[in-house]
Amino acid sequence: MKFIAVNGSPRKNWNTAMLLESAVEGARSKGADAELVHLYDIDFKGCHSCFACKLNAGKSYGKCAVNDGLTELLNKLYEADAFVIGSPVYYADVTGETRSFMERLFYPSMLYDKSYSSIFPRKIKTGFIYTMNQKEEAMVQRGYEYFFNMNKGYMARIFGASEYITACNTYQFNDYSKYETGAFDIESKKESREKQFPLDRQKAFDFGASLVS
Numbered sequence: 759m760k761f762i763a764v765n766g767s768p769r770k771n772w773n774t775a776m777l778l779e780s781a782v783e784g785a786r787s788k789g790a791d792a793e794l795v796h797l798y799d800i801d802f803k804g805c806h807s808c809f810a811c812k813l814n815a816g817k818s819y820g821k822c823a824v825n826d827g828l829t830e831l832l833n834k835l836y837e838a839d840a841f842v843i844g845s846p847v848y849y850a851d852v853t854g855e856t857r858s859f860m861e862r863l864f865y866p867s868m869l870y871d872k873s874y875s876s877i878f879p880r881k882i883k884t885g886f887i888y889t890m891n892q893k894e895e896a897m898v899q900r901g902y903e904y905f906f907n908m909n910k911g912y913m914a915r916i917f918g919a920s921e922y923i924t925a926c927n928t929y930q931f932n933d934y935s936k937y938e939t940g941a942f943d944i945e946s947k948k949e950s951r952e953k954q955f956p957l958d959r960q961k962a963f964d965f966g967a968s969l970v971s
């Protein structure tokens with residue numbers, strides 16, 4: 759059982775990465791061969807709109823024809839038994855790099871037939887982990903779940919199943935006193951870091967375990 763966690767945060771050891779590490783540990787606890795990949799280590803671009811993946815009888819039909827740093831990861835994901843994409847929320851959706859990666863992951867697999875069917879030959883479990891500054895109530899109020907559900911819908915349509923988990927009110931800096939932070943309730947962030955974040959890590963651990971079960 760091969761499990762891959764993709765970190766779409768530029769930070770390799772902060773909120774998103776920590777939750778992904780927990781998901782990897784959860785997957786390993788069920789015996790999976792689990793790996794964490796940092797997207798910001800990879801040199802790539804989003805979909806080039808070349809349409810080689812849609813060209814009837816073309817040699818790249820259903821596959822991304824672009825050959826760059828992402829090719830190896832895309833191939834690994836198509837071979838995986840389960841995977842999760844983690845991203846901080848940047849302006850109500852995933853980071854730019856995560857978006858570019860998702861274009862490359864989704865577009866070749868989704869055919870332009872009448873039902874936009876998937877070329878992916880198996881059904882596997884996939885997921886998203888989102889971390890964000892906003893508290894849970896604000897996440898709901900600002901409609902973030904609309905975007906989370908859109909992303910989940912594309913993943914499920916292509917790979918068979920998808921779920922997401924969230925971590926709200928994350929700690930963005932080690933020392934808030936050094937930054938302009940008038941927008942935040944720092945006491946609540948501190949409390950969330952101490953009490954909620956460990957629970958979020960457990961949730962991510964369970965999520966990783968469930969994706970490979």
Ligand SMILES: Cc1cc2nc3c(=O)[nH]c(=O)nc-3n(C[C@H](O)[C@H](O)[C@H](O)COP(=O)(O)O)c2cc1C
Binds near residue numbers: 847850851892
């Ligand atoms: C460019 C940028 C845009 C952001 N936009 C949002 C946002 O729209 N909503 C939100 O709740 N948090 C936003 N954040 C905060 C991050 O989502 C949050 O700090 C996240 O947990 C960071 O993840 P990381 O520690 O893995 O980098 C933004 C942060 C940055 C740097």
